[in-house]
Amino acid sequence: MVQAQLSIVPKLRSPGPLLCRILSCKELTVELQRQEEAHKKKDNPNHPSRIMQTPLTIPVPVRRLPRGPDGLSRGFAPDGRRAPLKPEVPEIPESQESLESQEQRARAALRERYLRSLLAMVGRQVSFTLHEGVHVTAHFGATDLDVANFYVSQLQTPIGVQAEALLRCSDIISYTFKP
Amino acid sequence: MAMRQTPLTCSGHTRPVVDLAFSGITPYGYFLISACKDGKPMLRQGDTGDWIGTFLGHKGAVWGATLNKDATKAATAAADFTAKVWDAVSGDELMTLAHKHIVKTVDFTQDSNYLLTGGQDKLLRIYDLNKPEAETRLETLDDGCCNVCMVFICVLIAVSVCALHSALAIHSNIMQPKKPKEISGHTSGIKKALWCSEDQQILSADDKTVRLWDHATMTEVKSLNFNMSVSSMEYIPEGEMLVITYGRSIAFHSAVSLDPIKSFEAPATINSASLHPEKEFLVAGGEDFKLYKYDYNSGEELESYKGHFGPIHCVRFSPDGELYASGSEDGTLRLWQTVVGKTYGLWKCVLPEEDSGELAKPKISFPETAEEELEEIASENSDSIYSSTPEVKA
Numbered sequence: 001m002v003q004a005q006l007s008i009v010p011k012l013r014s015p016g017p018l019l020c021r022i023l024s025c026k027e028l029t030v031e032l033q034r035q036e037e038a039h040k041k042k043d044n045p046n047h048p049s050r051i052m053q054t055p056l057t058i059p060v061p062v063r064r065l066p067r068g069p070d071g072l073s074r075g076f077a078p079d080g081r082r083a084p085l086k087p088e089v090p091e092i093p094e095s096q097e098s099l100e101s102q103e104q105r106a107r108a109a110l111r112e113r114y115l116r117s118l119l120a121m122v123g124r125q126v127s128f129t130l131h132e133g134v135h136v137t138a139h140f141g142a143t144d145l146d147v148a149n150f151y152v153s154q155l156q157t158p159i160g161v162q163a164e165a166l167l168r169c170s171d172i173i174s175y176t177f178k179p
Numbered sequence: 180m181a182m183r184q185t186p187l188t189c190s191g192h193t194r195p196v197v198d199l200a201f202s203g204i205t206p207y208g209y210f211l212i213s214a215c216k217d218g219k220p221m222l223r224q225g226d227t228g229d230w231i232g233t234f235l236g237h238k239g240a241v242w243g244a245t246l247n248k249d250a251t252k253a254a255t256a257a258a259d260f261t262a263k264v265w266d267a268v269s270g271d272e273l274m275t276l277a278h279k280h281i282v283k284t285v286d287f288t289q290d291s292n293y294l295l296t297g298g299q300d301k302l303l304r305i306y307d308l309n310k311p312e313a314e315t316r317l318e319t320l321d322d323g324c325c326n327v328c329m330v331f332i333c334v335l336i337a338v339s340v341c342a343l344h345s346a347l348a349i350h351s352n353i354m355q356p357k358k359p360k361e362i363s364g365h366t367s368g369i370k371k372a373l374w375c376s377e378d379q380q381i382l383s384a385d386d387k388t389v390r391l392w393d394h395a396t397m398t399e400v401k402s403l404n405f406n407m408s409v410s411s412m413e414y415i416p417e418g419e420m421l422v423i424t425y426g427r428s429i430a431f432h433s434a435v436s437l438d439p440i441k442s443f444e445a446p447a448t449i450n451s452a453s454l455h456p457e458k459e460f461l462v463a464g465g466e467d468f469k470l471y472k473y474d475y476n477s478g479e480e481l482e483s484y485k486g487h488f489g490p491i492h493c494v495r496f497s498p499d500g501e502l503y504a505s506g507s508e509d510g511t512l513r514l515w516q517t518v519v520g521k522t523y524g525l526w527k528c529v530l531p532e533e534d535s536g537e538l539a540k541p542k543i544s545f546p547e548t549a550e551e552e553l554e555e556i557a558s559e560n561s562d563s564i565y566s567s568t569p570e571v572k573a
Contacts, residue, residue, distance in 0.1 A: 026518075029181050030481060030482075032181050033181055033482070056181050057181045057182065057183040058181075058182060058183060059182070059183045059184075059185045060182050060183065060184065060185040060516065060519060060520050060526050060527075060528070061185070061526070061527050061528075061529050062185055062187065062525045062526055062527065063525045063526075063527050064525060065187065065188070065525075066187050066188070066189045066223070066227055066228030066229050066230070066514070066525065067227075067229040067230055068189070068190050068191045068230050069191040069221070069230045069233060070230075074232055074233045074234075074235050074270055075222070075230060075231055075232025075233055075270065076222075076231060076232035076268070076269055076270035077231075077232075
């Protein structure tokens, strides 16, 4: 498919550097749109260019429209995103808050810290302690969604250095790094 | 399958939008402020265009607006001869800075400690925002008071003057910063003034010249002359570049030496242009109601977009470069994607296999008739009536 599209290009444009290299997707899209415009101009110079003429372009879908002013107030809602810039003073006494929500907050805080620690690891040298007393070091790359695998590079194993590897998290006992 | 740009229209203003500015990227995202001739500048969420609040207080058209880097303060310049500084979180007015003529432009320093203003009185003013007031006012009143006392030897009169003096001092206790430093030299009204080179220098544009001033010495370092009226100026800190538009040209100059780097010609008179943060594209808009997108390196016109109903007065890229906003004579702000089809903000990329059940049907916003567009604006204003699937305007 890419080949076919490449062959369209030289016909409309004067031969140039495009002939000598493969177009990237972005350039292809731009080129296709430009051809469309050129076709339209050729066929009908007065044709408004926004109406769907060719089946090739579809408008980008949107979730919703931007919200406008509510006409009632000047805005800056006190419960808006940025409203409590100062750290909130807990007005509810601790005892009244359910243990559940306290625990939830603690879990959320810990999870956030863990995720930030993973972010801090990216690109660093990490040493992993695996089963059977095996220690390996590698450059940390990324983790997957469930933190089931770690993608690492330059993994130094007892049998050599792996350029890229996936470490199964269930095999890892602990890991350590210096930020 | 190629995707076509869907601009997001932000309505709310009732008169032409003449200036807009983005803040830097904050932990809460980034924000956008728009200056409008209806005197009510608005703050919006930068990535979605959602209205946050309106700064109420100006009594004339607002010609310039800016946000500080972390979007905690806003400043506006208006035709009521004042510039105002606002708290951008609560919407309250913090300071009113009186001028002798229409104020056109305002700019914060990086640390938000100083505000630069410029306007029709041809003076650049630098206000120290941290030094409030009344002591200075008292000093000036004091001199007058002493002179008065010497003339009227009578104790009774002296006492009454002092009483009046203290009454005046209390009255002048509205937030007034210390007297500003003034830079003169322009021979016509200043259209735009910006801090540059890490706030060490000031760039200002009037009708036919662009001048570079040193902040410490308050003297002119260099100036550039143009044959045509300069319509806008943007400063890019990374790379110390200036984007200047005049007539149909979009010119790039060094902000340090003011030497020209390159320039492009557009098909119509351009009122404003903005360069992408990564310097890959630039967008420009002007009198023919269209927005043009150019490749910065080759100068090739990549796209042109119709959508506005009036001349475009200002265009700005967002700080992350993912979208750009345009403000027009038609009273609307439109947000446009840099990479058409990417999922960002309110735009959602839909792959052919996905069932777009939860999405709003694409709002095909091209205008067939003026009435339909007005309908659209009216429905956008009545915010509470958002249904989950707004009807597609065929």
